[in-house]
Amino acid sequence: MGFARTCAVALVGVEGVVVEVQADLEPGVAAFSLVGLADKSLSESRDRVRAAVINSGAEWPQKKLTVGLSPAAVPKCGSGFDLAVACSVLAAAERIDPRAIEELMMIGELGLDGRVRPVRGVLPAVLTAADAGYRQVVVPEPAAAEAALVPEVSVLGVRSLRQLIALLTDEPVPEEPGAAGAGGEAGDGRPSPLGAAWGYPQPGGLYQAVRADEPPPDMAEVSGQRVARRALEVAAAGRHHLLLKGAPGAGKTMLAERLPGLLPPLTRQESLEVTAVHSVGGTLPPGRPLVDRPPYCAPHHSASMAAVVGGGSGLPRPGAVSLAHHGVLFLDEAAEMSGQVLDALRQPLECGHVVVARAAGTVRMPARVLLVLAANPCPCGRHGSPGGECECLPSTVRRYRARLSGPLLDRIDLRVPVEPVSRAELIAGGAGEPTAAVAQRVLAARERAAARYAGTPWATNGEVPGHELRGRWAPAPGATARAEQDMDRGLLTARGLDRVLRVAWTVADLAGRARPTAEDVDAALELRTGVRRGAGLLGSLP
Known part of the structure; x- marks a missing residue:
């Protein structure tokens, strides 16, 4: 009997939950069961993982195989669990040392040929891993720059399952073609960092944020x-x-x-x-x-x-x-x-x-x-x-x-x-x-x-809540007289008055004043109601 485990992340909206991926091999008729509240795309990973393992040159275990995703009560969807499932199966079959993957977080989809394909939600998944204490994360190479935005986490970007197996077993890393459209390079146009393994640069070096070349409309x-x-x-x-x-x-x-x-x-x-x-x-x-x-x-x-x-x-x-x-x-x-x-x-x-x-x-x-x-x-x-x-x-x-x-x-x-x-x-x-x-x-x-x-x-x-603007940061005395009159006449609700005070503070900040004056409140009323008050909006701003 063989047993191994590694980890992945299930995304619920933009928040993640750490999922332990466990693989268990027992004597019996060859079968592959996946349990743990998986959706359709995740259930199909059984066929993807099997084909990817075989096409990567590894032997598929001919035993009763059960893969569990824990906690079982959390819904799990998407193909991002493929890499973790494949490695846990190979570790249970002793193709990989089970201890080598216990502290790893793995995120990625597998193609039938063993290539690792990018998935959605890599950044929130790596943030979840970091919060849970994981410091080594395996992701598809095109998503490595995104994953490296998280500080204090070593990121390994791989192109194929074959490369990952070689890295985990200290074997020579085979060359693999880049992902479609990547021109044989990483997703951001740089050579593959596989030679450096876990030494992936952190933000502030080669991975500074890239600004768009096109300026915004003027x-x-x-x-x-x-x-x-x-x-x-x-x-x-x-x-x-x-x-x-x-x-x-x-x-x-x-x-x-x-x-x-x-x-x-x-x-x-x-x-x-x-x-x-x-x-x-x-x-x-x-x-x-x-x-x-x-x-x-x-x-x-x-x-x-x-x-x-x-x-x-x-x-x-x-x-x-x-x-x-x-x-x-x-x-x-x-x-x-x-x-x-x-x-x-x-x-x-x-x-x-x-x-x-x-x-x-x-x-x-x-x-x-x-x-x-x-x-x-x-x-x-x-x-x-x-x-x-x-x-x-x-x-x-x-x-x-x-x-x-x-x-x-x-x-x-x-x-x-x-x-x-x-x-x-x-x-x-x-x-x-x-x-x-x-x-x-x-x-x-x-x-x-x-x-x-x-x-x-x-x-x-x-x-800022309205009660703070009426108390802690109140306008100048008498500045809100017209706004209060409008509220008495039913032209402003209580929420509307609070929003007038918010806008008055912004008008005062743009004009460099320490607190809103009657002129600033009049400008805020004009912007909300369209009715010109006093000097009006143009007279209250620089």
Whole structure:
């Protein structure tokens, strides 16, 4: 009788669970049983592993074989267990020393020819391994740079099962062709590190994050739209949700696409969080193991609930609201989207995460996004436009606008009308303020807010609870008089007043003031209600 074990990781959303892969060989009729709550793709690993072992030149044991995945109560899905299953079987058959794999974490899919193929979720899996105390991880070579982002973990990237067997048995490592599209090199274009075995470099050396070559769209390309541009600056500085209302062609999408360029670069922790989500979603760009810029996600208005919030067959996977974590989620033609999909965003906007419950299990995924909605005033888009002849009935206009529910709009801090650009503004041209200049002001405002909230769970004004803004960080005396009047008249809810205070603090941070004044609160009210107060928004910002 032979017994061996190694470890792998089961992903539940973007969180992992360490799974012990055990192989037991007993005399009897040759058979292969896989137990431990495996899904269809994992159950099929029996055939993949057997073919991979034989085609790698190893002998398949002709005994009764049982492979157990523990803990058995955790659902396990995907093909990432293949490598661990194959090595545990070979160790039980004494082709590999069982002690050589006991402290290893293995992640990878096997092809029938024995090649090791990449899988989704390598980064969160390695993070789970590190938290559990594992310091040596085996992954497919194209995913080695992603796995090496985790500090204090030695990463071995392999191309085939044959290579891994040779390394574990101190035999000469055979040459193997690179993965498809890799040109015989590692996934990031560098030669294979197999000669160095466990000496894989850590971040900060050869594995520094690769930034995208293409610069983000520039704000200087936007003609006119002074109020909308200021609203984008406020949204970026305080992480405030934004609604752009206007006729088709006014520039709503153009403005939204330039918002990510105004956001500060991601911190190291934020980068790891975002990269983990994109790794599970299978959307990591080739050659970029680390996402270091705020993501931008713009699903089509016909997107389903699963595509936006998360879901799918089996265990739920990240949707657009999670893929845009620490970035911008832009919903164009928001009034054309399903009302159920839009209303499902209410909770993520408040708590910064989404919990998706399905029959296969419940997962919690991060969803701290800056939401930008864009909507036309009516189905034809010409309602209220100068010189426009709207063909929609009043009842049609009301129904169209009611698709954005009151509870959802109450969570939107900034509601800005986007007027069509005039002929004079378009012809006059002239470069507007570039993204770099606006981003500098946004960064300075973020730093002021971060210094103010040091030692608290918050970093931006958009996260601070209302009771803290009314007590600990109250505006100047008498500054909220107009906002309180609007609340008395039913124009503002309690949540709305809190959000006005958040925006007022952001306006004050952009202007370099120590605390919001009546002018800053008036500007925040204008951004929320569209009604000009006092000097207005343009008079309150630099």
